[in-house]
Amino acid sequence: MENKWKRYTVTAALPYANGGIHLGHLAGAYLPADTYARYRRLKGDDVLYICGSDEHGVPITLGARKEGITPQQFVDKYHSLMKNSFAEFGISFDIYSRTSNKIHHETAQQFFLDLYNKGVFTEETSQQLYDEQEKMFLADRYIMGTCPVCGNEKAYGDQCEKCGSSLSPKDLKNPVSVLSGNVPVMKETKHWYLPLQNYEPWLREWILDNHKDDWKTNVYGQCKSWLDGGLQPRAMTRDLDWGVKVPLPGSEHKVLYVWFDAPIGYISATKELKPNDWEKYWKDKDTRLLHFIGKDNIVFHCIIFPTILHSHGEYIVPDNVPANEFLNLEGEKLSTSRNWAVWLHDYLKDFPGMQDTLRYVLTSIAPETKDSDFTWKDFQDRHNNELVAILGNFVNRTMVLTHKFYNGKIPVYGNLTESDRELIASIKVAQQNICDSLEKFRFREALQELMNLARAGNKYLTDNEPWKIVKSNEERCATVMYLSIEITAYLAQLMQPFLPVAAEKTLSMLNLPKKNWSAELKGQLIHPGHQLNEAGLMFRKIEDEEITAQVEKLKANQKQVVLQTEPKNPESEIANSVINYDDFAKLELRVGTVTAAEKVKKADKLLQLTIDMGNEVRTIVSGIAEHYTPEQMIGKQVSVVANLAPRKIKGIESKGMILMAEDADGKLKIVSPAETVNSGSKIS
Numbered sequence: 001m002e003n004k005w006k007r008y009t010v011t012a013a014l015p016y017a018n019g020g021i022h023l024g025h026l027a028g029a030y031l032p033a034d035t036y037a038r039y040r041r042l043k044g045d046d047v048l049y050i051c052g053s054d055e056h057g058v059p060i061t062l063g064a065r066k067e068g069i070t071p072q073q074f075v076d077k078y079h080s081l082m083k084n085s086f087a088e089f090g091i092s093f094d095i096y097s098r099t100s101n102k103i104h105h106e107t108a109q110q111f112f113l114d115l116y117n118k119g120v121f122t123e124e125t126s127q128q129l130y131d132e133q134e135k136m137f138l139a140d141r142y143i144m145g146t147c148p149v150c151g152n153e154k155a156y157g158d159q160c161e162k163c164g165s166s167l168s169p170k171d172l173k174n175p176v177s178v179l180s181g182n183v184p185v186m187k188e189t190k191h192w193y194l195p196l197q198n199y200e201p202w203l204r205e206w207i208l209d210n211h212k213d214d215w216k217t218n219v220y221g222q223c224k225s226w227l228d229g230g231l232q233p234r235a236m237t238r239d240l241d242w243g244v245k246v247p248l249p250g251s252e253h254k255v256l257y258v259w260f261d262a263p264i265g266y267i268s269a270t271k272e273l274k275p276n277d278w279e280k281y282w283k284d285k286d287t288r289l290l291h292f293i294g295k296d297n298i299v300f301h302c303i304i305f306p307t308i309l310h311s312h313g314e315y316i317v318p319d320n321v322p323a324n325e326f327l328n329l330e331g332e333k334l335s336t337s338r339n340w341a342v343w344l345h346d347y348l349k350d351f352p353g354m355q356d357t358l359r360y361v362l363t364s365i366a367p368e369t370k371d372s373d374f375t376w377k378d379f380q381d382r383h384n385n386e387l388v389a390i391l392g393n394f395v396n397r398t399m400v401l402t403h404k405f406y407n408g409k410i411p412v413y414g415n416l417t418e419s420d421r422e423l424i425a426s427i428k429v430a431q432q433n434i435c436d437s438l439e440k441f442r443f444r445e446a447l448q449e450l451m452n453l454a455r456a457g458n459k460y461l462t463d464n465e466p467w468k469i470v471k472s473n474e475e476r477c478a479t480v481m482y483l484s485i486e487i488t489a490y491l492a493q494l495m496q497p498f499l500p501v502a503a504e505k506t507l508s509m510l511n512l513p514k515k516n517w518s519a520e521l522k523g524q525l526i527h528p529g530h531q532l533n534e535a536g537l538m539f540r541k542i543e544d545e546e547i548t549a550q551v552e553k554l555k556a557n558q559k560q561v562v563l564q565t566e567p568k569n570p571e572s573e574i575a576n577s578v579i580n581y582d583d584f585a586k587l588e589l590r591v592g593t594v595t596a597a598e599k600v601k602k603a604d605k606l607l608q609l610t611i612d613m614g615n616e617v618r619t620i621v622s623g624i625a626e627h628y629t630p631e632q633m634i635g636k637q638v639s640v641v642a643n644l645a646p647r648k649i650k651g652i653e654s655k656g657m658i659l660m661a662e663d664a665d666g667k668l669k670i671v672s673p674a675e676t677v678n679s680g681s682k683i684s
């Protein structure tokens with residue numbers, strides 16, 4: 001399909017500047033968008049790949065508060081971490097900007113004013129939760145309470161991270177301020193709302209009618225259920241001091257809602273990159289706007305941001321939003337709070353020069369239609385059995401043999417057989433299939449086609465055994481080697497969007513320039529007499545020890561969580577490391593009173609404890625059944641690590657852990673206050 005688009009604006013979700021980049025982020029948005037952008041450039045299209053750090057919003061202020069630094073220092077730190085990892089990994093952004101830039105503040109404010117002046121917003125005065133001690137309105141993330149849907153006691157005011165429900169602070173039962181721990185009061189405040197419900201007919205037509213066939217079913221389905229559920233006005237401003245200031249008089253302590261300002265970051269970044277002709281990438285109807293995101297961002301990129309763009313009137317809306325599902329890790333959900341994640345900056349340190357391997361594996365298992373699972377064993381298998389054994393092996397054999405037989409000079413070939421012609425035809429088919437799949441955002445399928453071509457090459461070499469006929473049938477040997485080099489040349493060109501490092505290496509070994517896929521990638525790429533450069537190894541093998549080390553590292557990093565059921569030698573614990581006060585301050589330690597206790601079925605060591613924590617009652621599973629009977633535990637006061645991520649033990653959800661002292665003989669003793677205190681008392 002030759003296309004109607006003059007240019008492409010490709011965006012990948014702005015990563016939030018409160019951590020690093022992990023494999024889930026890469027698989028969700030950055031890698032598919034990068035593969036796609038590289039493909040478009042190879043086709044000779046005008047494409048911009050836009051991204052940057054999202055640096056506003058409440059988790060930033062909360063994170064900075066925790067680390068004892070300013071929000072600006074906080075985002076500076078994570079922005080450079082993310083920017084550097086992306087650069088080293090080779091994500092080919094045309095620009096990686098950030099939303100704390102002046103140009104972004106100006107752009108977002110102007111956008112807000114444009115909508116304000118057009119009368120798009122409604123003004124509403126409402127009662128908001130207010131922390132009297134801290135003298136501030138509480139943003140959704142500053143409020144915690146019990147989720148009305150699943151009963152999770154640590155749900156935030158905007159979302160329950162356990163069941164995924166989208167919430168409003170008023171939905172929460174027993175809300176408390178994250179800042180002071182106090183129960184917030186209601187106070188009056190004014191905000192500007194985007195009346196999404198007024199745009200419902202337009203959204204229905206645009207998404208449900210016009211994109212029924214080309215949007216991914218997971219994306220389309222989510223949009224449909226949002227629309228069928230009925231849209232509500234959404235506040236586009238917040239009471240907060242960190243962010244883009246609301247550009248209206250009397251709004252000193254108000255900022256733009258982070259989901260208003262962040263997507264406009266794509267526009268500001270384009271402006272920064274192309275100050276003179278940025279507009280055509282956002283306003284010209286011939287421009288194809290594509291948002292690459294993870295599934296958690298679908299509503300923002302398919303409903304809210306398009307409504308903002310559409311209501312402005314001058315902007316185009318996305319033509320597609322190829323959102324991915326989630327990537328799991330070793331069979332479990334990725335979790336940054338439990339540190340169950342593989343971080344890109346760690347990977348780059350541990351596997352220097354092996355960017356392509358990660359690209360290959362993450363594309364092979366891309367969560368395009370459903371969640372998928374990354375395991376280190378599979379990573380090793382795919383690298384050793386596919387990249388090394390199929391692609392690397394074929395290129396290497398071809399290069400080495402051509403050097404051996406012809407000193408690297410492409411021989412004059414003879415008559416082609418039927419199977420030679422079939423092979424040549426299969427190159428064309430592979431090329432076409434790769435392009436078709438990439439056009440449809442089916443990256444797994446496209447990569448599979450590439451590998452099938454390498455497989456065909458390997459089979460051709462093996463079937464024809466040129467090493468056996470080099471003396472006896474010189475003409476046939478020359479033909480076989482010529483065709484093998486021709487396949488290698490196509491592979492080198494076609495692997496560029498997927499494996500840019502390996503592609504560069506192979507092209508350099510072949511002594512060939514990159515070709516434009518639209519104009520030049522046809523017919524013969526290699527001609528007799530062409531001189532090859534030295535052959536080099538494309539991939540090294542990954543050893544078992546490297547994989548074992550990664551699995552151990554992953555487990556060690558989430559050590560705090562498993563400590564409870566696997567007591568460690570106390571001496572080695574002390575020797576382990578020194579922490580600073582910030583690390584200690586992250587722990588929330590409280591005294592709880594055991595109100596009930598029972599043995600956990602089929603687990604000799606475990607007791608299930610019901611613990612009164614003052615304003616809540618918790619279940620904690622503890623490995624103390626060999627040291628205390630259930631009866632002994634009832635009424636005891638225990639020290640609880642209260643902010644530990646919940647964990648399922650023998651099917652029971654354990655929320656927190658109790659502290660134990662281990663005697664020299666291995667006996668565990670609970671750690672209790674010397675005198676009885678109120679349940680829920682803070683330990684510091």
Ligand SMILES: [Zn+2]
Nearest residue numbers: 147150160163
């Ligand atoms: Zn919930």
